Amino acid sequence: MIGILITGATGNVGGELIKIFSREAVGGAVAAVSNFAKDANRFPADIERREFDFTRPETFAAAMRGVDKVFLMRPPAISNVRRDIFPFLAYCRRANVKKIVLLSLLGAEKLWFTPHRKIELEILRLGLPYTFLRSSFFMQNLSTTHRDEIKNESEIFVPAGKGKTSFVDARDVAEVAFFSLFGAEHSNKAYQLTGNADLSYYEVAEILSRALGKHISYRDPSLASFIWRTWRSHRNLPFALVTAIIYTTARLGRAGLVTGDLGKILRRQPTSFQEFAKDYKECWL
Numbered sequence: 001m002i003g004i005l006i007t008g009a010t011g012n013v014g015g016e017l018i019k020i021f022s023r024e025a026v027g028g029a030v031a032a033v034s035n036f037a038k039d040a041n042r043f044p045a046d047i048e049r050r051e052f053d054f055t056r057p058e059t060f061a062a063a064m065r066g067v068d069k070v071f072l073m074r075p076p077a078i079s080n081v082r083r084d085i086f087p088f089l090a091y092c093r094r095a096n097v098k099k100i101v102l103l104s105l106l107g108a109e110k111l112w113f114t115p116h117r118k119i120e121l122e123i124l125r126l127g128l129p130y131t132f133l134r135s136s137f138f139m140q141n142l143s144t145t146h147r148d149e150i151k152n153e154s155e156i157f158v159p160a161g162k163g164k165t166s167f168v169d170a171r172d173v174a175e176v177a178f179f180s181l182f183g184a185e186h187s188n189k190a191y192q193l194t195g196n197a198d199l200s201y202y203e204v205a206e207i208l209s210r211a212l213g214k215h216i217s218y219r220d221p222s223l224a225s226f227i228w229r230t231w232r233s234h235r236n237l238p239f240a241l242v243t244a245i246i247y248t249t250a251r252l253g254r255a256g257l258v259t260g261d262l263g264k265i266l267r268r269q270p271t272s273f274q275e276f277a278k279d280y281k282e283c284w285l
């Protein structure tokens with residue numbers, strides 16, 4: 001049986017991809033987890049779990065046993081991809097991996113300085129067969145990173161101004177990843193995955209207010225107060241700075257591109273923000 005290593009198996013897209021393999025009863029999926037002792041009961045019983053850490057090459061061989069396809073995501077905390085991701089790509093080349101489906105970033109082809117573009121270029125240089133999933137901002141950021149402020153303060157606190165974002169549902173991205181792992185037609189392609197609408201955070205707050213039956217307001221803080229508050233709650237300055245840059249991109253009107261790639265691949269409309277809000281309602285109540 002063909003094995004498929006799913007990195008980021010506890011994360012937004014990897015976690016949803018694991019659920020699809022289990023739901024569709026497609027064998028061969030291997031959940032890569034960086035801490036084997038943790039998360040033992042996190043996955044469905046039919047999903048094999050193996051220890052894997054990009055920064056510990058000694059974990060590669062056992063994790064890759066029998067594997068010939070990889071769903072690859074760059075952990076958000078890894079910024080030095082030459083040091084921390086390239087060794088795994090070289091390993092994939094040596095192991096004759098037949099396909100890498102990479103979770104990338106919308107517009108990565110123009111963003112040469114991003115870790116995502118550097119990984120794309122290394123995959124091309126190594127001649128590994130690929131599909132690049134250049135994804136817009138996930139709706140799930142509102143149910144994870146921003147969950148507490150929505151739940152406890154009834155507000156969204158990001159410095160995006162009136163700028164619009166083409167939010168995409170991570171579940172849709174996982175579905176595209178699933179098809180990309182199998183369909184030959186997706187080989188050596190790059191997709192721009194977005195939702196079906198560009199929304200400002202004022203509109204997002206309105207949609208959430210309706211779904212939750214309580215008023216959620218959008219506060220548009222200054223960059224300085226956003227960075228201060230993010231640093232205070234995460235104690236991680238690079239994280240605070242990177243998220244500030246992401247929201248500034250939205251503020252400047254550079255995050256609103258809506259494409260039809262996702263709908264074409266899935267042969268249906270992308271999940272709307274309204275549907276997402278309904279499905280995740282419980283996490284904010």
Ligand SMILES: NC(=O)c1ccc[n+]([C@@H]2O[C@H](COP(=O)([O-])OP(=O)(O)OC[C@H]3O[C@@H](n4cnc5c(N)ncnc54)[C@H](OP(=O)(O)O)[C@@H]3O)[C@@H](O)[C@H]2O)c1
Nearest residue numbers: 008009010011012033034053054074075104135136137138
């Ligand atoms: N969030 C967005 O809106 C968005 C949009 C487009 C693209 N992206 C890109 O998508 C990628 C994932 O972002 P995300 O926010 O959705 O994060 P995520 O998948 O929720 O988060 C982290 C994952 O990274 C894994 N991980 C952490 N350190 C690791 C290591 N050293 N070795 C192996 N796995 C490790 C974690 O696994 P363990 O639990 O096993 O440690 C976890 O599954 C990033 O590259 C991001 O830039 C994100």
